[in-house]
Amino acid sequence: MDPSAAVMEVSVIGGYLGAGKTTLVNHVLHNASERIAVLVNDFGDINIDQELIEASDDSTISLTNGCICCSLVDGFTSALESVLSLQPKPERLVIEASGVADPGAVAAYGHAPGLALDAIVVVADAARLREQVADPLVGQTVVSQLSAADVIVLNKVDLTDDVAAVLSELGRVNDDALVIETRYSEVNLDLLFGRTVSQVRAGASHIGEFESRTHKSDRPIPRDAFESLVMNLPEDIQRIKGIVRLTEAPQVPMVFQLVGRKWELRALADRSKSPEGNQLVAIGPKGSIPSGWDQVLHFNDETKASS
Amino acid sequence: MGDASLKIFTAKRIITMNPALPFAEAIAVQGDRILGLGTIEDLAQWGDYEVDDQFKDHILLPGFVEAHTHVMTGGVWEFPYVGFYDRVDPTGRTWSGCRDLSSVVERLQECERDLEDPQQPLIAWGLDPIFLQGERLVAKHLDQVSEKRPIFVYHASGHLATINSEMMRRSDIDRHTPTPGVARDTDGEPNGELQEPAAMFLAQGGFAALGAAIMSPNAKWNYAREARNCGVTTVTDLGTTRLAMEGQLEAWRDATDDPNYPARVVVAVGHGDFGGQQTESNDMALLAVRLRDEEQTSKLRFGIVKLVLDGSIQGFTARVSWPHYVNPPAGHPGNGLWLIPPEQMAEIVSSYHAAGLTVHCHCNGDEAAQVFIDAVEEALEKHPRWDHRHTVQHCQLTTTAQYKKMAALGMNANIFSNHIFHWGDQHASVTVGEERAARMDACATAEREGVRFAVHSDAPITPMGQLHTAWCAVNRLTASGRVLGPEERISVSTALQACTLDAAHQLKLDHDIGSLEAGKLADFAVLESDPYEVSPEQLKDISVWGTVLGGVPQPADSQ
Numbered sequence: 001m002d003p004s005a006a007v008m009e010v011s012v013i014g015g016y017l018g019a020g021k022t023t024l025v026n027h028v029l030h031n032a033s034e035r036i037a038v039l040v041n042d043f044g045d046i047n048i049d050q051e052l053i054e055a056s057d058d059s060t061i062s063l064t065n066g067c068i069c070c071s072l073v074d075g076f077t078s079a080l081e082s083v084l085s086l087q088p089k090p091e092r093l094v095i096e097a098s099g100v101a102d103p104g105a106v107a108a109y110g111h112a113p114g115l116a117l118d119a120i121v122v123v124a125d126a127a128r129l130r131e132q133v134a135d136p137l138v139g140q141t142v143v144s145q146l147s148a149a150d151v152i153v154l155n156k157v158d159l160t161d162d163v164a165a166v167l168s169e170l171g172r173v174n175d176d177a178l179v180i181e182t183r184y185s186e187v188n189l190d191l192l193f194g195r196t197v198s199q200v201r202a203g204a205s206h207i208g209e210f211e212s213r214t215h216k217s218d219r220p221i222p223r224d225a226f227e228s229l230v231m232n233l234p235e236d237i238q239r240i241k242g243i244v245r246l247t248e249a250p251q252v253p254m255v256f257q258l259v260g261r262k263w264e265l266r267a268l269a270d271r272s273k274s275p276e277g278n279q280l281v282a283i284g285p286k287g288s289i290p291s292g293w294d295q296v297l298h299f300n301d302e303t304k305a306s307s
Numbered sequence: 308m309g310d311a312s313l314k315i316f317t318a319k320r321i322i323t324m325n326p327a328l329p330f331a332e333a334i335a336v337q338g339d340r341i342l343g344l345g346t347i348e349d350l351a352q353w354g355d356y357e358v359d360d361q362f363k364d365h366i367l368l369p370g371f372v373e374a375h376t377h378v379m380t381g382g383v384w385e386f387p388y389v390g391f392y393d394r395v396d397p398t399g400r401t402w403s404g405c406r407d408l409s410s411v412v413e414r415l416q417e418c419e420r421d422l423e424d425p426q427q428p429l430i431a432w433g434l435d436p437i438f439l440q441g442e443r444l445v446a447k448h449l450d451q452v453s454e455k456r457p458i459f460v461y462h463a464s465g466h467l468a469t470i471n472s473e474m475m476r477r478s479d480i481d482r483h484t485p486t487p488g489v490a491r492d493t494d495g496e497p498n499g500e501l502q503e504p505a506a507m508f509l510a511q512g513g514f515a516a517l518g519a520a521i522m523s524p525n526a527k528w529n530y531a532r533e534a535r536n537c538g539v540t541t542v543t544d545l546g547t548t549r550l551a552m553e554g555q556l557e558a559w560r561d562a563t564d565d566p567n568y569p570a571r572v573v574v575a576v577g578h579g580d581f582g583g584q585q586t587e588s589n590d591m592a593l594l595a596v597r598l599r600d601e602e603q604t605s606k607l608r609f610g611i612v613k614l615v616l617d618g619s620i621q622g623f624t625a626r627v628s629w630p631h632y633v634n635p636p637a638g639h640p641g642n643g644l645w646l647i648p649p650e651q652m653a654e655i656v657s658s659y660h661a662a663g664l665t666v667h668c669h670c671n672g673d674e675a676a677q678v679f680i681d682a683v684e685e686a687l688e689k690h691p692r693w694d695h696r697h698t699v700q701h702c703q704l705t706t707t708a709q710y711k712k713m714a715a716l717g718m719n720a721n722i723f724s725n726h727i728f729h730w731g732d733q734h735a736s737v738t739v740g741e742e743r744a745a746r747m748d749a750c751a752t753a754e755r756e757g758v759r760f761a762v763h764s765d766a767p768i769t770p771m772g773q774l775h776t777a778w779c780a781v782n783r784l785t786a787s788g789r790v791l792g793p794e795e796r797i798s799v800s801t802a803l804q805a806c807t808l809d810a811a812h813q814l815k816l817d818h819d820i821g822s823l824e825a826g827k828l829a830d831f832a833v834l835e836s837d838p839y840e841v842s843p844e845q846l847k848d849i850s851v852w853g854t855v856l857g858g859v860p861q862p863a864d865s866q
Contacts, residue, residue: 017648074552077508077518100645104487108505111486113479137649137678140640267483 010110014103015123178260236288242280339857370540370830381530382521390433446499459513538832546577546613625672745792
């Protein structure tokens, strides 16, 4: 299964001015293992080694690794339409929201035809976060952005003496997001974007300090059993994505996403290219995912088989 | 001079806005400029002349200057209007208001019959459900208009659209569509209402067609026609056109270079767009300077930069200082939105200021105004500069202390006085409460504190028409008929100055337009009655014959 074969997955990168959004975009462009299109506020801040640049003009930069960077000079919707018409189609669209934008409002575009929203990533400046949250002018903006996040990239952790206090402040604002602590916006991209089964097949299951585990089964799963899996997952699992079929409506493939403590199960928009059966990939720190993490789903297979 | 082309217009009265000669009975024009004013006898000293007395029963004023409008004002008329209030289109046709749901459907049915191509979507605009009693318009009502043709009805707020079932079908909008803003009925089926741009973006051929039409060449022409019809000779496209985009300057040049194009246009460079995306201010400053120094013509002017710092008061997105909003909707975070990070303002304003440009910054709320004022002060400390005329646009909740500071810094204001009529009742009851509503759009305070100010319509947000806008500032009557904040009313003559000379001042064009005096451009508003003779309550009802632009009479279209 691979939802991105049919549609472009969308990641929105938000966060207040100075948190490190553009640095994260640069990091993504340099380390991408898939074809990514990036919509950025300001071309001038994009810092790409000359040898990586294949071609560039006023509104796009094409990279030798297949990625493309598009400016928003002609407006957001017009840039979005250009990306949707790109051939070959990028596998992922990364949208950098402005420093005061509500990333949730930007992410709403991530459900347009041809797109599937993956996650809202909000970059936070660990050294300034508490001060920003308390600021009478921008506090509300910063809190709204953090509240919208599925993933919080807590950046510049080397610049604060008290990460614990910052984490506790984050917990008050958004207790469900996956928090990734970093410096220089250097985030593991598998964790940032999640992985699909086809990507795992292509690469090792160990990714830096993380590991991934795959579940595959054929039979539809009762909703109760699936929810029980989700509720009883090992706490260290940070991300799962995949496609499942529920016994209640087996003809409708359902996209499952878990990021931090947030999860959703929704009907796949484009059903023409969906694979058979159930396929999930879980990611967590090395050694954190026991081999039987998906036992409840196999149990379902066995009961079906024996009946 | 003795030039045979010397023409003298006579009028019942000429109101000049020049304090040295406030009134006259004749005005001499040579080419596109004013040679002088006075009596015919006074003007005969310039040599042979020809008298044009077609305005002998009319009142001439300096052509009105609208310093805050947008070019979409002309573009929306590509499509039928289904709003609640009567509205006049650029051809002078009055579109009667659709007072209930069935008249919206009937209007659309009429327009649907007029469309020849069965595939062409029917797009309409101006719907305002707040005013319509009873059931809310949804897809099933639009299906009565057509089940085969896609229909897209854009709301007056700009935040919503309603589409029919065929448009949903063509756009793959169904119960599985996950986009937030796709409104649903109790069974979870989409009901045809799309809330906010991301949802409207789903409607194939709807939102995009609207966007293309409002920036089309025809939109530019209709914009100037609408201006002319209400006596406006200089209109402003305040940051709507993306001048950095290829072809946009040329499109404006093509329109305004035509000798028949009936208005002058000031096109401001926009810093960022309405989605809050930022642009590099230094690049935009270079662009604005180049346009000002190399691309200006008599009818196309540059030199203004537009910033948008906060949202709207009625949308609860303006940045309003404590005690913020009286009665915001459930789930509202307490205060409005920043569209530019406040701590970036000083740097952004400085880059335009240092380049010698005039910055016009949208600040509806007083907290936003304060951030802008502070940014101007910081820019002035770094780059002392006289006569910059940086302007607080909308300036709706600006306080007395802020006006004092603005005066000290040499700033201008452009006050959104139309709000008093259109939303004044809601401001008193729902947004900022009685006391602050009574002192919002504070023209009298601006005048008392010595801040030069204009008043504006923000068309198409409210209809263009400087006589109506002046009427709002003079009478402060709301839609329900109450006087909101009588202390902030201004005199008719101050209001007329705000619509002419002082609007020209903040566009840095008062050397050329805004009053009638020798040497200035021969731009007049031609009125059927005298604003000083009618009662102040009747100011908005004065009929407009049209304009004279650069000496050439431009009769309004009327139907």
